[in-house]
Amino acid sequence: MKSRFTYAILLLLALSLTVISCKPDSASQIRQHSLKAQPSAERNKSQKPVLLILIDSLMDKPLQEAIRQGRAPALGYLLANGRYYPQVVSSFPTMSVTIDSTLLTGTYANEHHVPGLSWFSNKEKRMIYYGYGPKEGLKIDQPxxxxxxxHQLNLVQLNRDTKTIHEELAEKGKDTASINAILWRGKTPHALQIPRLIDFGTRLPDELNVTGxxxxxxxxxxxxxxxQKSEKRIWRKYGMNDEFSAQEAAYLIANKKLPPLTITYLPENDMEVHKNGPxxxxxxxxxxxxxxxxLDAFGSWDKALKEARWIVMGDSAQSAVLDDRKAATIDLRSLLTxxxxxxxxxxxxPADQIVIxxxxxxxxxxALDSRIPLSDIVKRLQREPKLDILARKEDKKIIVTAGKINREFSYQPNGPFTDPYGQTxxxxxxPRLLDMTMNKNRIxxxxxxxxxxxxxxAMNSHEGRYVVVTVQPGHELITESSxxxxxxxxxGSLHEVDSLVPLLVTGIATGPQTLRIVDLKDWLLRLTTE
Incomplete structure (x- = not known):
């Protein structure tokens, strides 16, 4: 029987991961891959490793303010020596696991199959959580x-038929590195060691074999x-912190082990924003x-720019939540009684009809009960005017409405209307339900x-019959112990206040095809292979 102490450790560990050794190859192996013929100066520039720094919940306005106040000198230095894109479109839902799946695979959730931070598996008939609150943690299966x-997120639930950038570069003979990133599936075997404080009474093994x-x-x-020991202690969230990530990246630099691409995740800004506002x-x-x-690991910041190419970005934005609990939260259970x-x-x-x-x-x-039309669920939800978008799927069409609105909008891919990204x-x-305007078939x-x-x-991300709901800015959706x-x-929502993130590029002359996270993978592949 597991002790209360073990449950507390499991709770802390899972919360840390989502607020959530290996022997590196030599630098000479990294350099052995030849590049396409081009002027020697350009060839040398292209051979520089790419360092992608992902700062969770980084947003344009606070970033600019931090630089203005002199509290972000490193970011200010990179910005002064590079290019800046303040509005890059994230994935949806705007939650880290789905966004990072999009970043690594270059696809949206209909292809990579990671629907959100929590979702219901129709195949396994259970809820899947990659993170949760303390009250939820007391009720769910923490192991x-x-x-x-x-294990399951990367090696089972992330679509095996959709390759990650780590897998594609490995197939091209290019090594990559991942530091504290949530998504990391690759082709090299690794053993994840479970911390000893989790006792043998749990069903967790001592180690998990994965490929990264x-x-x-x-x-x-x-x-x-x-x-490195101090930054991975229990009170430092087992290493899921900015300092641990920085020390790991600095180790690669100091030992000249940087591969063509290194993705480093800095998680702690997300928690600050959740607590204190955008x-x-x-x-x-x-x-x-x-x-x-x-940067210091290179010897000087100027040297860091000469020896590497830099990309710093956010994953999703966050929007302010009202400070009155009753006004801020919409309990979905109250609409579906x-x-x-x-x-x-x-x-x-078998008696359960709905999962939220x-x-x-x-x-x-x-809708677990096949007798319940999705349109009936939508009608009950429409009683709440704060609900922003309500969507369901009928055959291949997505049908959209909103709280206290009787109008509908339906759509599907392919057709006469073209959007700014070339999608038809x-x-x-x-179309006003989605704040779209039309001019000669241009969206x-x-x-x-x-x-x-x-x-x-999102509507095609996993099996099952379901409605997607978002809520207007200022509010959150809750259910049992959320x-x-x-x-x-x-x-989490589709609204721009949750969806636009900054991208800072230094030492790179090109840019992605569009300013969307879904298009960054192809750009990174070009940077590291051409």
Whole structure:
């Protein structure tokens, strides 16, 4: 029987991962791949390794303010010596696991199959969590959550037919590195070591065999620097912190082990924004100190720019949540009282008709009972005027409406209407529901960037009959024991306040095909192979 202490350790570990050793190859192996014929100066420039620094919940306005106040000198230095794109479109739902799946695979959720931070598996008949709040943690199967985070997410639930950038570069003979990133599937075997404080009474094994990039670091489970200890202690969230990430990257630099591409994740800004709101710069200041340590590892910042190419970006934005709990939260259960709603503390039963999976400012609502039309669920949800987008799928069409609105809009891929990204669509009904305008069959998006493709991705991301719900800015969606961020900030929705992130590029002359995270993978492949 597991002790209360073990449950507490499991809770802390899973929360740390989602707020959530390996022997590196020599630098000579990295250099052996020849490049296409081009002028020698350009060839040398192209051979520089790419360092992608992902700062969780980094946003344009607080970044600019932190630089203005002199509290982000490293970011300011890179910005002064590079190019800056303040509005890059994220994935949907705007939650880290889905966004990072999009970054690594170059696809939306309809292809990579990671629907959100929490979702219901129709195949396994259970809820899947990659992160949760403290109250949820007391009710759900924490060892299973850890298995999902550490193994199932990358090796089972992330679509095996959709290759990650680590896999594609490995097939081209290029090594890559991943440091504290949530998604890391590659082709090199690794063993994740489970911390000893989790006792033998759990069903977790001592280690988990996975495949990742050639150089892999993931909190206390696997690390590059054999001498790094202080930053992976339990009170430092087992290494899921900015300092650990920076030290691991600095180790590769100091030992001349940088591969053509290194993805380094700095997680702590996300927690600061959730707690203190979207204007806070405390987390950016902390991330900047970590970035300074990475730059310092080259000997000087000027040398860092001469020897590497730099990309710094956010994954999703966050929007302010009202500081009044009653006004801020929409309890979806109160709108669906006519149905038997599954409890998160027990397996789904034959009597359960509905499962609710909340992802902060969006949710999936599953109809387990085949006799319940999705349109009936939508009608009940429409009683709440704060619900922003309500979407369901009928055959191949996505049908959209909103709270307290009787109009509908339906669409599907391919057709006479073209959006700014070259995607074509067929639709009917009122496009104003998605804040779209039309001019001679050309679509212009408003406050929901790339909404047709992003929503289509979520609506086709996994098996089952479900409704997608988002809520207006200022609010969060909740169900049984859901975490909230009253007076702070949250994300998850399609709205621009959750969806636009900055991208800072230094030492790189080209850019992605479009300013969307879904197009960054192809750009990174070109940077590291051409």
């Amino acid at each position: 299973q959550v850890l298995l999902d985070i550490l 990039p050639k150089l892999m670091s993931y909190a206390a489970f696997v690390q590059l620097d054999p001498n 204007a806070t710069i405390e987390g950016i200041e902390k991330a900047d100190k970590a970035l300074q340590a990475v 006519d149905y038997q709603i599954a409890k998160i503390s027990q397996p789904v039963t 999976s909340a992802n902060e400012r969006m949710a999936y609502i599953y 669509w067929t639709f009917s009904g009122d 212009t998006y408003g406050k929901y960037p790339d909404v047709l493709a992003r929503l289509y991705g 975490p909230t961020h009253i007076g702070g900030a949250a994300h």
